[in-house]
Amino acid sequence: MINQQQLWDDEAAGQYDTPGEGMFSPEVLGPTVEVLSGLAKGGSAVEFAIGTGRVAIPLSEAGIPVSGIELSHAMIARLREKVGEHRIPVVQGDMTGARAGENFSLAFLVFNTIANLLTQEEQIRCFENAARHLIPGGRFVIELWVPQLRSLPPGHGGTVEVAQPGYLLVDTYDVLRQHVISHHVHFGPELTDGHEARVGRTPHRYIWPSELDLMARLAGFELESRWADWDRSEFTAESRSHVSVYRLIER
Incomplete structure (x- = not known):
């Protein structure tokens, strides 16, 4: 049984933010905030797995009221170093059931995070929870990668997704359960803990x-x-990824 609280601990939260680079670069955040702002249509938004506020903070700065749900205490603490509860309220809990309010125009779940739910049932419950937060006609936006099973060599269960100085990303697959474990290997002189390499794994x-x-x-x-x-x-x-916009059917 994966303990997500231990997985997303203080060390993970501290390494998550890369201001101005990677997923925090203006080239990534600018279009993201533009799309989400337009879909909110002047209403409020709730982010599932809000993390350290990578998207929520600039979206709030663009004039969209944002609330959040986040499982990790460490991620919430990191977010609170940047903004207070009065500006971006956050409920600590699981995105399959925690409630941050209702009558939102927009719910969103970005950066592949729905895949952190490790069963199909949990993923369906996440959709159901999004529906409970939204007004009729509200949108639920999911950003997710496309499984790269075509890149698996015959007889092999893994692929090297990133190979660059000081970092390797190796994904290993369990195709029966649709599980992937990402192995993040950091190595080289930038490590300060006395080890030659450090390995982190995320399922x-x-x-x-x-x-x-x-x-x-x-x-x-x-x-x-x-x-x-x-x-x-x-x-x-x-395409290796997609941004999917779902509309809650009015009944």
Whole structure:
């Protein structure tokens, strides 16, 4: 049984923020905030797995009231170093059941985080929880990677996704359970703990886009848009990720 609280601890929270670089770069955050602001249509938003506020803070600065749900105490503490509860209220709990309020125009779950839920049932419950937060016609936005099973060599259960100085990312697959374990290997002179290398592992359950759409339908959503990225590029068979916008069906 994976203890997510231990997985996303103080060390993970401290390493998460990379101001101005990677997922925190203006080239990534600018289009993300633009899309989410437009989808909120002047209403309020709730972020599932808000983390340290990478997206929530600039979205709030753009004029959208934002609330959040976050399981990790360490992530919330890091967020609180940046903004107070009065500006971005956060409920500590699991995104499959924790409640941050209701009548939101927008719910969103970015950076592959729905895959942190390791069973199909939990992932469906996440959709159902999003529906409980939204007004009729509200949107639920999910950013997720496309499983790269075509890159698995015959007879092998893993792929090297990133190989660069000081860092390797190796993904190993359990295709029966749709599980991936990402092995993050940091090495080189930048390590200050006296070790030659440091390995961290994060488990995920990958979801095919069609399976995600079925989960949405079970919770009362319909697919409204799907792009390859936040720049709204066309989603194709070669896309490695997608941004999917689901609309809660009015009843």
